[in-house]
Amino acid sequence: MNYDQSNQRDTLFERLSGCFLGGPKPDNLPGGRTEALRKLHAYDSASYGRTRNHIEGTVSQLSPFLRHGMLSLIEVRDHLRSKFPNDPSRLEEFFRQLAWRDFFEKVLTWYGHGLDEDLEEPKHGITRSSRIPLDVLSGDTGLPCIDGMLSDLFDQGYLHNHARLWFAAYLCHFRGVRWQEGAKLFRQHLYDGDIASNSASWQWVEGTFASKPYFMNKDNIANFSSRKWCNSCKVKCPFDADYPTLQHRLFAGSTAPFFSKVADKAAVTNNTQPASHVIPEDIAMLPPSTDLVWVHDAAISWADECLAQNPNAAVAFVFNKPALQAEPWAYHRLSFVADGIDDLFKNLPNSTKLTLVGDPVERLTTLAHKLGATTIHISEHPNPWVIETADQLRLKFRVLVHPRTTLTVYPPEPKRFSRYWEKVAIQVLGHRPSSPKRKHP
Numbered sequence: 001m002n003y004d005q006s007n008q009r010d011t012l013f014e015r016l017s018g019c020f021l022g023g024p025k026p027d028n029l030p031g032g033r034t035e036a037l038r039k040l041h042a043y044d045s046a047s048y049g050r051t052r053n054h055i056e057g058t059v060s061q062l063s064p065f066l067r068h069g070m071l072s073l074i075e076v077r078d079h080l081r082s083k084f085p086n087d088p089s090r091l092e093e094f095f096r097q098l099a100w101r102d103f104f105e106k107v108l109t110w111y112g113h114g115l116d117e118d119l120e121e122p123k124h125g126i127t128r129s130s131r132i133p134l135d136v137l138s139g140d141t142g143l144p145c146i147d148g149m150l151s152d153l154f155d156q157g158y159l160h161n162h163a164r165l166w167f168a169a170y171l172c173h174f175r176g177v178r179w180q181e182g183a184k185l186f187r188q189h190l191y192d193g194d195i196a197s198n199s200a201s202w203q204w205v206e207g208t209f210a211s212k213p214y215f216m217n218k219d220n221i222a223n224f225s226s227r228k229w230c231n232s233c234k235v236k237c238p239f240d241a242d243y244p245t246l247q248h249r250l251f252a253g254s255t256a257p258f259f260s261k262v263a264d265k266a267a268v269t270n271n272t273q274p275a276s277h278v279i280p281e282d283i284a285m286l287p288p289s290t291d292l293v294w295v296h297d298a299a300i301s302w303a304d305e306c307l308a309q310n311p312n313a314a315v316a317f318v319f320n321k322p323a324l325q326a327e328p329w330a331y332h333r334l335s336f337v338a339d340g341i342d343d344l345f346k347n348l349p350n351s352t353k354l355t356l357v358g359d360p361v362e363r364l365t366t367l368a369h370k371l372g373a374t375t376i377h378i379s380e381h382p383n384p385w386v387i388e389t390a391d392q393l394r395l396k397f398r399v400l401v402h403p404r405t406t407l408t409v410y411p412p413e414p415k416r417f418s419r420y421w422e423k424v425a426i427q428v429l430g431h432r433p434s435s436p437k438r439k440h441p
């Protein structure tokens, strides 16, 4: 970042005051499509299938870029396919994981806000708390493995998939916390914090989107982490038992479905912050434009159809201040998105490009009036707030939602990955799958 950019970044974060947790760190992951393409081109998936469940395995760490639309699933798949044309089996497991992301997006498309609540009856009758205990929030549970995962979450903004499963099982089953609280913690701190993959995975662990809850024991953690925490651990391990014993301890010996559901209508944080009505000076004098592209935080790419088809439109990204005040993100997450916008704007031919802060509907409405814009272009996405924002803008403007190409076409209700995979594997792989089914995502 040069001096001007760093000044602009300071100004942006001043305007975002109250919207973030913590502050800048030297090792923030740089965001943006340029960095995403660099990482994709450097990635070698050779040992992925063999090592991906191990926390030192050769995973790609592409999820933050996929989450923000800096890359698409199709371009990742096509790039790897063209890089290793003669080795389809090397890519199969990786492509199957890409399909998990696609599956969860379909779950979000199907259920919308319904994904915020249990999709199925819990398979146990245990009461859940709506507060994360303080020792967890401060990363000081006394368990080296859990504290190590929390430190990665808070400091690195990234957790390996297996660590996410372990931590989610710990929080829900061993500490008795509602999955929604864990999902919120992940959304705030993970670079890839998401609605679809995040909430659906927490529900998978809790057993409200799976036939039974997921939990692990000490052997599982030790094996897939090369004992990196266990070797120095001096505490009595709550995971040290065989699976039947743990099941009994956690669920009183039963995972029978349809126990009575404990009503827990705890604090759902509502967005009560007033929208900002301040028009920043930089949008006071703008050249007129009949078209405005709203770039949302899941479509930060110049390859996005919405932008590619509108090289002359004004372009705006809006940091959703009311939403961020209600659920602040870690500084590194916001910084990653801000990098992504800087990188996008550098690479767009459009002459009017703005980063705004406030309520998106209010900011975009004010901007469109200033520009004299009559049409607002939006990239299609299943996130409910994107859909709701488009609906509200439609009351005043012509709104064109540009469809995006998804990895698969799968119209039925997405209930179980195995059924979805049976139907879509050929679409994703280009051939029948050869590897056996795996136990967890």
Ligand SMILES: Cc1cc2nc3c(=O)[nH]c(=O)nc-3n(C[C@H](O)[C@H](O)[C@H](O)COP(=O)(O)OP(=O)(O)OC[C@H]3O[C@@H](n4cnc5c(N)ncnc54)[C@H](O)[C@@H]3O)c2cc1C
Residues within 6 Å of the ligand: 052, 058, 059, 060, 061, 062, 063, 064, 066, 067, 097, 098, 099, 100, 101, 102, 104, 159, 160, 161, 162, 164, 165, 168, 186, 187, 190, 192, 193, 194, 195, 197, 198, 199, 201, 202, 205, 441
């Ligand atoms: C409790 C829990 C919460 C999660 N929350 C999120 C989240 O907020 N955002 C998010 O992007 N992913 C989430 N995941 C899914 C998964 O853990 C991450 O996508 C993956 O760890 C990202 O690392 P990677 O890019 O190195 O993955 P790789 O192993 O390199 O996989 C390549 C890509 O495939 C997709 N993928 C891989 N594993 C999964 C999976 N299990 N589910 C869905 N997609 C997958 C991702 O897009 C990933 O980037 C969550 C999983 C769990 C168990």
